[in-house]
Amino acid sequence: MHRVVLLVGVFACGLSACVQATPEPTPLVQTPTPTAPPLTQAAEVASRFVAALNAQDFSQAFTLLVPRAQTALGGAEAIAEAYLAVQSLAHAQPVQAEMQGGLVWREDGYASVALVTTWHSAVVGTFTTTGTLTLAPYRSGERWGVAWTRDALLNGLEGGRLELRLDVPRRGRILAVDGTPLADQVAVEVIGVQRGLIADEAQEQALLELLAQVTGLPQPTIRAKYANQPENWFVPIAEVPSEVIDAYDSEIQRIPAIVLRQETVRRYPDPALAPHVIGYVGPIPAEQLGAYRARGYQGNERVGVAGIEAALDDELAGRFGGDLLLFSPRNSQVLARTPAQHGRDVTLTLSPTLQRTAQDLLGNRRGTIVVLRPEDGAVLAMASAPAFQIGALTQRDIRTGALLNRATQGQYPPGSVFKIITLAAGLSEGAVASPGEIFFDPGYWDGYGRAARQVCWLRGGHGRISLQNGLSASCNVVFYELGKRLYALEPSVLSVYARRFGLGEVTGLELPEAKGLVPDPDWKRRVRGEPWLGGDVVNMAIGQGEMLVTPLQVARMTAVVANGGVLVQPHLVEGAAPLMPVGHVGLDRLTMRALREGMVGAVHDTRYGTAAPAFRGFDYCFDAAQRLVRCGALPARERRAARRLLVAGKTGTAQAGGALKPFAWFTAFAPADAPEIVVTVLLENSGEGSVQAAPLARALLEAYFGLSKRD
Numbered sequence: 054m055h056r057v058v059l060l061v062g063v064f065a066c067g068l069s070a071c072v073q074a075t076p077e078p079t080p081l082v083q084t085p086t087p088t089a090p091p092l093t094q095a096a097e098v099a100s101r102f103v104a105a106l107n108a109q110d111f112s113q114a115f116t117l118l119v120p121r122a123q124t125a126l127g128g129a130e131a132i133a134e135a136y137l138a139v140q141s142l143a144h145a146q147p148v149q150a151e152m153q154g155g156l157v158w159r160e161d162g163y164a165s166v167a168l169v170t171t172w173h174s175a176v177v178g179t180f181t182t183t184g185t186l187t188l189a190p191y192r193s194g195e196r197w198g199v200a201w202t203r204d205a206l207l208n209g210l211e212g213g214r215l216e217l218r219l220d221v222p223r224r225g226r227i228l229a230v231d232g233t234p235l236a237d238q239v240a241v242e243v244i245g246v247q248r249g250l251i252a253d254e255a256q257e258q259a260l261l262e263l264l265a266q267v268t269g270l271p272q273p274t275i276r277a278k279y280a281n282q283p284e285n286w287f288v289p290i291a292e293v294p295s296e297v298i299d300a301y302d303s304e305i306q307r308i309p310a311i312v313l314r315q316e317t318v319r320r321y322p323d324p325a326l327a328p329h330v331i332g333y334v335g336p337i338p339a340e341q342l343g344a345y346r347a348r349g350y351q352g353n354e355r356v357g358v359a360g361i362e363a364a365l366d367d368e369l370a371g372r373f374g375g376d377l378l379l380f381s382p383r384n385s386q387v388l389a390r391t392p393a394q395h396g397r398d399v400t401l402t403l404s405p406t407l408q409r410t411a412q413d414l415l416g417n418r419r420g421t422i423v424v425l426r427p428e429d430g431a432v433l434a435m436a437s438a439p440a441f442q443i444g445a446l447t448q449r450d451i452r453t454g455a456l457l458n459r460a461t462q463g464q465y466p467p468g469s470v471f472k473i474i475t476l477a478a479g480l481s482e483g484a485v486a487s488p489g490e491i492f493f494d495p496g497y498w499d500g501y502g503r504a505a506r507q508v509c510w511l512r513g514g515h516g517r518i519s520l521q522n523g524l525s526a527s528c529n530v531v532f533y534e535l536g537k538r539l540y541a542l543e544p545s546v547l548s549v550y551a552r553r554f555g556l557g558e559v560t561g562l563e564l565p566e567a568k569g570l571v572p573d574p575d576w577k578r579r580v581r582g583e584p585w586l587g588g589d590v591v592n593m594a595i596g597q598g599e600m601l602v603t604p605l606q607v608a609r610m611t612a613v614v615a616n617g618g619v620l621v622q623p624h625l626v627e628g629a630a631p632l633m634p635v636g637h638v639g640l641d642r643l644t645m646r647a648l649r650e651g652m653v654g655a656v657h658d659t660r661y662g663t664a665a666p667a668f669r670g671f672d673y674c675f676d677a678a679q680r681l682v683r684c685g686a687l688p689a690r691e692r693r694a695a696r697r698l699l700v701a702g703k704t705g706t707a708q709a710g711g712a713l714k715p716f717a718w719f720t721a722f723a724p725a726d727a728p729e730i731v732v733t734v735l736l737e738n739s740g741e742g743s744v745q746a747a748p749l750a751r752a753l754l755e756a757y758f759g760l761s762k763r764d
Contacts, residue, residue, distance in 0.1 A: 092156050095164045095188045095197040102186070102199050103150050103168070106136070119191045119198035126201075135203055139210075142217050142285075143377055143389075144349045145172040152186070164188045164197070168205055175349040176219065176373045180389035182207040207388075209381025215388075216378045219351070222371030223317055225396030227331055227361055229405045230433075230627055235331050236362065238317035241292045244268065246275075249284030250310040260308050264290055267301050286351055287312055319355065324443040327408050329458035330401070330435050330564065330625065332360015333443045349373030359456075361399065361625065364563045371396035400627040402431040410756040411436035414749045420717075420736035421459040421604045422753065427612035427728045430621035432562070434753075435460045435605075461566045464601040465735060468707030468742070469527045470718045471551075471596030473614060473648060475535055476524050478550040480644040484538035488521040488647035494530035500537045501587060507533050510706070518661075521647050525654030526661040527704060529595050536594025540587045547590055548573035553638045554610045554620065556602055561622040561635070569606055572599040597708060608733035611720045613638055614648045614701070615728035652701035653725050663704040664719065667747035673698040673760060681758055699725040700754060704742040714738040719746035723754055730757055 098117055105114035115129035126132065140148060153167040168186040173179050184207050189200040203211040227236040244267060251257045261272040268275070268291040279288040298305070298313065305311050319334045335358040337345050342352055350356075350373070357366035374393035379386050404424075411422040415438040424434035439455040441447075450456060457463065479485045496514030498507045509515065509529040523531030539547050548571050551557060557571030570576075572593070574585035592598035605623060613620055620635040640648075656664045656671075674684040674695035684692055705718030719742045720733040732753050734746040754760075 090190060090195060090197055092158060092164055096156050098197045098199065099152060099156065099166055099186055099188060103152060106148070106150050109147055111136070114199075117199050119189050119200055121191075122199065122201050132201065135206065139206060139215060140172070142215055143172055143177065144175040144346065144373075146174075146347075148172055153183070156188070162190065163200065170206065174377070174389065175347055176217065176375050177377045177389035177391045180377070182388060184208055184210070207379060209379055209383060213379060213381035216380065218376045218378065219349075220374035220376075220391075220393035221316075222373060222393040223395045224319065224334075224371065225369040226398045227369070228398060228400045229403050229408075230401060231405065232400075233405045234322050235326065235401065235403075236319060236321050239320045240315055241318050242295050242298055243289045243314045243316045244291060244293050244298070244305075245287050245289040245312050245314065246279040247285065247287055247310055247312050248279050248282060252309075256308065256310070260310055263301065263304055263308065264311065267291075267293060267297060267305075282353070286353055287314065288353060289314075289316075292318070321443045324445060325440070326405065326412070327403060327435065328360070328441050328443045329437045329456075329460070330360055330403065330432075331443060332357060332362035332364075333446075334358065334362050361401065361563060365399055365626070369396045369399060401625050402426075402433060402627045403435070403625070404433045407434040407753070407757060408436065410434070410753055412438070412440065414752055418736055418739065419459075420734070420739070421463065422735075422749065423460045423604050423608040423731075423733045424753065424757075425608045425612055425623060425731040425733075427615035427621070427722055427731050430560075430609065430612065430623040431627070432623055432625050433730065435625075437463075458564060459735070459737075460604050461562060461564050462603070463735070463737075464567050464569055464603060465716050465737075466598075466600060466707040466709075467596040467602045467607060468705035468716065468718050469529075469596055470607055470610075470703050470705035470720050470742075471593070471600070471602075472524055472527060472532050473610065473652070473703055474550050474554050474556075475532050475539075475547065475594045476520065476648060476651065477554075477638070477640055477644055478539055478547050479520070479535045480647060481550075481640060482539065482542055482546055484535055484542060485520050488643070488651070489519045491517055491519055492523060492528070492531045492534060493517055494523075494528050496530075498530045498533040500533060500591070505588065507591065515661075521651045522654065522658075522661050524648070524651030524703070525658050525663070527655070527663045532594045533591050536591040537587055539594070540590040544585055544590065545573045547593055550638075551593075551600070553636070554613055555635070556600075556606050556610065560605055560609055561624075562605060563625050566605070567601075567603055569603055570599060570601040596705060604733050604735045607718070607720050607735075608731050611703075611722055611731045611733060614645070614652065615722035615731055618645060649701055649725060652703055652721070653699050655704065656700045656702045656721065663743045664702050664721075664747040667719075667743060668700065668751055671698075671700070671751060673758075681760060696726070698723065698758065700751075701725040701728075702747070702750065704747060706741045706743075709738055714740050717742040717745035719743070719750045721750050721754070723758075730754070 102114055102117045111129045111133040114132055148170050150168055150170040153169045156164045156166045158164055165185050165187045168184045170182050184205045186205045187200045188197050191198055224238055226234055229235055261275055264275050265272050275290055278290055282288045334355040337356050346352060357363035372394040374391040376390045377388045379388055407424055411434040415436050418438055421437045425432060437459040439453050441450040441455045494509055494515040496509050496512050515526055515528045518528055551571045557569055559566040559568055577583055577585050593600055609623055618638050618640045622635050655662045656668050659665050672684045673681045674687055674697050676682050681698060687695055700721050700723040702719060702721030707716040709715050717736040717739045722728045722731045732750045734749045736745050739745045
């Protein structure tokens with residue numbers, strides 16, 4: 054156990070400092086006289102004193118002391134320090150005291166009453182102490198006053214000491230879904246200093262010289278570590294190999310202020326694996342120190358400050374316990390005892406294999422890959438680049454934005470991946486008659502006049518093309534027209550559908566998230582001071598304009614199509630309470646079928662599919678044993694009847710503004726007929742989604758299904 058000591062005497066070192074006991078105090082009251090006032094007055098003084106204590110009004114309490122007690126203590130702060138020092142040591146909430154029984158007249162002319170104090174400690178739980186409140190007559194027996202000593206807090210505390218022996222909980226591990234440790238605890242020998250136990254300057258110099266030999270650190274560095282820390286804290290100086298401790302053991306034992314602890318420290322077996330998800334531990338942030346102290350922390354511990362380490366810090370950290378002991382001149386006793394509750398292990402949904410694959414595919418590109426299980430939103434991989442190594446952060450990491458989790462905190466225009474929602478809204482609201490309705494794309498769209506002409510990405514146009522094929526081909530003209538029709542039906546309807554698919558709000562993942570932005574008439578009026586126009590919806594229909602999304606939101610949007618219309622809550626913690634669907638988007642079978650087939654066409658239709666070039670040669674079938682093989686390897690008859698591994702996907706190329714290259718998107722699920730996995734790729738300022746992002750998704754799908762690499 055860790056030991057925190059409070060010596061009770063003259064409290065001159067602050068509220069939680071270790072202090073030295075003083076010699077037995079001089080009696081504080083005059084010899085009692087036969088003319089002592091009645092006990093009813095003493096009872097009133099005692100009652101007022103206890104009320105002042107419970108209100109933490111130590112100034113009022115001080116006025117109720119006998120004059121010699123006031124002179125000896127010097128001020129109300131002496132009483133405050135006594136109560137608050139015990140409170141601080143025990144990590145207790147403000148105390149409540151009450152008198153037990155009535156006042157008792159003593160032979161020495163004083164009166165006394167038992168004072169029971171209740172403490173609510175974050176470390177040892179709720180406990181009570183019994184002290185003795187003594188009252189004495191003064192002014193020739195005209196009045197009663199409190200002859201206060203620290204025995205009023207606890208009998209035996211005057212001239213004694215309290216000691217808290219902390220039982221420090223072991224931090225829980227973070228595991229991958231297959232049991233691979235992502236963060237665990239290892240035992241190390243730590244040498245440190247408890248500053249309050251340094252006797253004098255000579256002993257401090259000896260301490261510094263010895264620690265410099267043991268640790269190899271310069272003396273000024275060692276002193277700087279503990280110089281400004283509270284006196285009763287154990288301040289770690291360095292981890293030291295056990296053989297070095299053995300070599301210096303006798304010298305260490307001669308200096309009480311040098312303290313050895315066997316501690317467990319956080320270790321990350323692969324510091325480069327999923328750093329944005331796992332996060333890391335660090336010193337308690339200054340602005341949170343009070344809250345942590347209230348939970349039993351001394352203040353020098355390391356806590357979760359990023360990622361899952363921070364999000365699940367309470368579960369991982371466990372709860373402090375310990376023994377609160379009183380050592381008095383007569384005996385010692387345990388006032389309260391509570392064992393520590395060790396932190397629980399947390400298992401994540403991450404697949405280490407997929408996570409490494411996603412990170413390797415990103416390499417040094419700025420972007421992210423998110424992999425979800427569409428049926429329940431479990432995150433199988435979440436890679437963000439640039440990345441960092443846990444425990445080895447550098448200034449360069451900070452400058453380059455490596456700490457930003459682009460999957461959950463990056464906000465980007467969605468580009469053409471948003472056409473999934475536009476098609477869903479168009480069919481559901483009757484803006485088009487059927488998925489087969491024909492549009493004509495000459496390469497441009499003049500729906501609001503030639504002065505407001507918009508162009509298709511394919512300059513020559515797609516000619517006559519159906520709505521469903523328009524999704525496969527990502528034909529802008531089809532979706533410009535669809536946007537215009539939706540605006541005519543209801544100006545905000547496309548914004549409503551965007552929110553149904555989970556855009557414009559956090560998903561509920563355990564990590565920090567950005568909300569993104571779904572603009573609508575109210576937003577534009579409030580923020581821009583302008584009316585909502587048809588052009589706003591036309592822009593939104595192809596994923597441009599003011600809209601912003603996170604890659605995780607796009608992955609969840611894709612899962613809606615994959616799982617049949619359910620908006621799931623993405624999650625990273627495996628085995629938590631079952632997550633209910635966030636909602637159903639309310640799409641009929643015709644619309645769901647059009648979305649799926651249009652997305653399959655985007656990948657496999659060699660005429661229209663924008664991702665077809667990236668998936669050239671992706672031709673796999675399930676054989677009779679349900680193993681994936683190249684379709685060409687099957688006999689002709691078996692090949693015709695075999696189930697193909699089809700991928701449903703959508704490319705996106707979102708304009709970034711100015712001379713910057715666009716953001717490249719690709720989002721997909723597979724198998725298209727029985728979805729197991731959603732993959733969303735976003736690359737910043739890299740070019741077209743079909744060229745830059747789709748090949749990365751293909752490689753990840755090949756890894757997931759155990760397929761051979763592309764020829």
